[in-house]
Amino acid sequence: MRKAFLIFALTSLAIIGILSYVNWKFSFLLLIFIPLILMGLYDMYQSKHTIRKNFPLLGRLRYLLESLGPEMRQYFIETDLEGKPFNRLQRNLVYERSKKAVDSQPFGTQLNVYDEGYEWINHSIRAIPFNQVNENPRVRIGSSQCEKPYEASLFNISAMSYGSLSKNAILALNAGAKQGGFYHNTGEGGLSQYHLTGGDVVWNIGTGYFSCRTDDGKFSYEAYVKRATLDNVKMIEIKFSQGAKPGHGGILPKEKVTDEIAAIRLVSKGHDIVSPPSHSAFTTPLELMDFVKLLRKGSEGKPIGMKICIGNKSEFLSICKAMVETKTYLDFITVDGGEGGTGAAPQEYSDHVGMPLRDALAFVYDALNGFDLKDQIKIICSGKVITGFDIIRNLSLGADLCNSARGMMFALGCIQALECHANTCPTGVATQDPALMKGLVPEEKSIRVARYQKETVKSAMDLMASAGINHPDDVDRTAVSTRVDRTKVQTFYEIYPELDKGCLLYESTVPKEFLYFWKKASIEKF
Numbered sequence: 001m002r003k004a005f006l007i008f009a010l011t012s013l014a015i016i017g018i019l020s021y022v023n024w025k026f027s028f029l030l031l032i033f034i035p036l037i038l039m040g041l042y043d044m045y046q047s048k049h050t051i052r053k054n055f056p057l058l059g060r061l062r063y064l065l066e067s068l069g070p071e072m073r074q075y076f077i078e079t080d081l082e083g084k085p086f087n088r089l090q091r092n093l094v095y096e097r098s099k100k101a102v103d104s105q106p107f108g109t110q111l112n113v114y115d116e117g118y119e120w121i122n123h124s125i126r127a128i129p130f131n132q133v134n135e136n137p138r139v140r141i142g143s144s145q146c147e148k149p150y151e152a153s154l155f156n157i158s159a160m161s162y163g164s165l166s167k168n169a170i171l172a173l174n175a176g177a178k179q180g181g182f183y184h185n186t187g188e189g190g191l192s193q194y195h196l197t198g199g200d201v202v203w204n205i206g207t208g209y210f211s212c213r214t215d216d217g218k219f220s221y222e223a224y225v226k227r228a229t230l231d232n233v234k235m236i237e238i239k240f241s242q243g244a245k246p247g248h249g250g251i252l253p254k255e256k257v258t259d260e261i262a263a264i265r266l267v268s269k270g271h272d273i274v275s276p277p278s279h280s281a282f283t284t285p286l287e288l289m290d291f292v293k294l295l296r297k298g299s300e301g302k303p304i305g306m307k308i309c310i311g312n313k314s315e316f317l318s319i320c321k322a323m324v325e326t327k328t329y330l331d332f333i334t335v336d337g338g339e340g341g342t343g344a345a346p347q348e349y350s351d352h353v354g355m356p357l358r359d360a361l362a363f364v365y366d367a368l369n370g371f372d373l374k375d376q377i378k379i380i381c382s383g384k385v386i387t388g389f390d391i392i393r394n395l396s397l398g399a400d401l402c403n404s405a406r407g408m409m410f411a412l413g414c415i416q417a418l419e420c421h422a423n424t425c426p427t428g429v430a431t432q433d434p435a436l437m438k439g440l441v442p443e444e445k446s447i448r449v450a451r452y453q454k455e456t457v458k459s460a461m462d463l464m465a466s467a468g469i470n471h472p473d474d475v476d477r478t479a480v481s482t483r484v485d486r487t488k489v490q491t492f493y494e495i496y497p498e499l500d501k502g503c504l505l506y507e508s509t510v511p512k513e514f515l516y517f518w519k520k521a522s523i524e525k526f
């Protein structure tokens with residue numbers, strides 16, 4: 001192939017030379033062919049790429065076509081149901097609702113209702129008229145120890161950091177939250193001025209303690225109090241892990257670390273910002289309870305919660321035991337499914353670490369109910385929640401309210417280009433490149449975020465009305481059915497049998513399937 005390239009190069013130069021001699025106007029061809037020939041010669045003598053070395057110039061087409069592959073598949077090859085992680089039908093639903101366009105579809109479902117895993121809500125003969133249903137129900141978050149409970153919406157913005165998302169994206173999300181009356185979770189990247197433009201905020205504090213850390217990366221109580229007492233900050237969330245990379249710690253590539261982001265996070269720039277995999281402010285469940293009390297005091301009594309992607313069941317049971325032992329209660333627990341994630345994560349972590357959301361929700365609800373803690377604690381869920389049915393399904397498994405990250409990104413204009421980690425997001429959502437983010441106009445996109453949230457909550461409430469359910473609190477595990485195989489259907493009540501209230505308080509009443517993890521759980525260690 002290299003000999004063929006040399007023959008091509010010499011022949012091209014000879015032909016161009018002859019043509020130029022006959023008529024000088026043909027000399028412009030040199031501007032085209034000489035750069036190509038130089039590229040081919042470079043390919044022949046470089047040593048990093050075998051294909052380019054063996055197939056000079058021509059081998060570059062392979063890399064060009066490979067780079068165009070995702071776009072070619074998304075726009076010309078994929079059907080409406082094939083896109084990953086969200087298919088075209090799901091994305092279009094968000095786009096239509098955010099633009100207040102018609103979101104109904106003709107000619108019936110495209111889903112195969114006999115496929116394993118197909119799910120549906122069980123409607124009622126005694127359905128409730130839509131005009132008798134509250135289209136904007138509120139969920140009160142705050143245990144008996146909380147001095148400033150918060151009235152949350154049923155559907156909110158999940159944790160996405162400034163740094164992972166652009167300034168304009170954060171501004172649009174926060175303005176949308178203000179317009180729609182729902183909260184905006186900061187993500188672990190710290191509390192920036194762009195989170196404080198009027199929308200209700202949940203401050204997510206991860207293992208890096210961004211915006212409340214000392215120079216050596218430890219928790220700073222003074223820096224915490226300064227921000228936790230701000231009026232816009234309604235709740236505090238201790239982040240243990242997230243669905244994208246549980247047990248790993250957050251990642252912000254150095255390409256996205258600007259001077260401003262470094263100042264907000266209280267870190268230096270010029271390198272990837274990788275959060276530690278675990279907390280340094282506490283090391284045992286009992287110490288966690290002390291930290292909860294410290295945060296509650298420093299926030300002047302606001303709700304304190306935690307975010308976790310379930311891994312070892314015994315570790316979560318340890319936290320429950322510590323709450324019972326110390327009579328110190330979290331106000332909420334955000335359960336993130338292993339299928340979650342909006343930013344940079346190693347593939348193995350995205351694909352194979354962390355309990356999927358449905359199993360995790362059922363487990364967390366049963367554990368809290370088993371320790372007689374559920375009345376004190378609200379469960380928030382996040383993980384591929386974008387439709388009204390997604391909300392109902394999660395309420396059925398034990399959630400009290402839901403968060404969405406990628407749904408809100410779609411409302412901002414995200415096209416699932418899968419470039420969140422590369423700082424090259426073409427829609428200006430997940431980039432710090434000023435040339436790209438300027439295309440995202442916060443004043444316009446905030447309206448779409450508010451519309452999408454409103455229409456999705458309305459959809460969830462309409463589904464409840466069709467099932468004869470008056471309020472989100474009344475959604476139980478009988479509300480949703482799933483096809484286990486082609487001939488067998490079960491409700492979530494049958495798939496995930498509920499534990500009796502208080503049965504985990506004493507060893508003699510612990511169900512067999514929980515006994516091993518219950519015995520392993522200790523308030524002295526995770």
